[in-house]
Amino acid sequence: MSSYSIKDLEQLSGIKAHTLRIWEQRYNLLTPKRTETNIRYYDDGDLKLILNVALLNDNGFKISKIVSMSPDEVRQEVMKLTDRSLTHDDQIHALTICMIEMDEDRFDKVLTTNIIKLGFEQTMLNIIYPFLSKIGVLWQTGAINPAQEHFISNLVRQKLIVAIDGQVPSLGGKKFLLFLPEGELHEISLLFASYIIKSKGHKVIYLGQSTPKHDLDAVYDLLEPEYILTVITTSPSIEFAQDYVNNLARKFSKSTIFVSGYSVTGQDMVFDKNVHQFNYIREIKDALDEIEQEMIEK
Secondary structure (H helix, E strand, O other): OOOEOHHHHHHHHOOOHHHHHHHHHHHOOOOOEEOOOOOEEEOHHHHHHHHHHHHHHHOOOOHHHHOOOOHHHHHHHHHHHHHHOOOHHHHHHHHHHHHHHOOHHHHHHHHHHHHHHHOHHHHHHHHHHHHHHHHHHHHHOOOOOHHHHHHHHHHHHHHHHHHHHOOOOOOOOOEEEEEOOOOOOOOHHHHHHHHHHHHOOOEEEEEEOOOOHHHHHHHHHHHOOOEEEEEOOOOOOHHHHHHHHHHHHHHOOOOEEEEEOOOOOOOOOOOOOOEEEOOOHHHHHHHHHHHHHHHHHO
């Protein structure tokens, strides 16, 4: 079971810590636990309650009404709301609750419903990415346990693989080599980039997680892709990312290299002219539009 500070609850629910404390005092909404050193904390049940309260409150339920409802009544109202609501925040709340409960069936239903209504790409951009960003901070600080993070990542990964398999490259498409550096395991953004690239008719050579340098070199020499894309989140770390990308630029000087990820974005790095940095993985779409325009002009 995870433990959360009141700031964690604020970040995940969107309800200010000050408001949560007022609701604690006025309605006995929460009963914080205390560590042996008398530090207040909250558990999974508290987080689930606050997420449900936030969802109902955002949809017009007064807090005085919510606290008078039974847990089952709250759950039923939340399920009805998330089944019919297209609000992105509501769907993110629903996914967060599924994560806490590790409810695979409900998680799959929420995702599938959004994909049907919004399309796969918009579901990823407007719901999955904000959701992963929200829980990612808490996972890094230890507020969310690794089992919950792996549970969610694997379910999203399954959806991405199915979506990728449904894309067919065209005969005139370019070759893109996608990989993660050795030690890098955060694959969601790379998979999503693969989906977008294939949806535009290009060929993807996908090497995936923690690619050894000699394997990368061998595949490059064999297939000579026009473009290379990698995402650097934790490996190599920020202090080594500049040198790593510089080495890629020199080694694969005949290709255009796209880089993104926490270790390179917002770090004020200067790269060789064959390297293009994405602050957000969605920017790959703009690059693909430029490539398509160049292909038309030729």
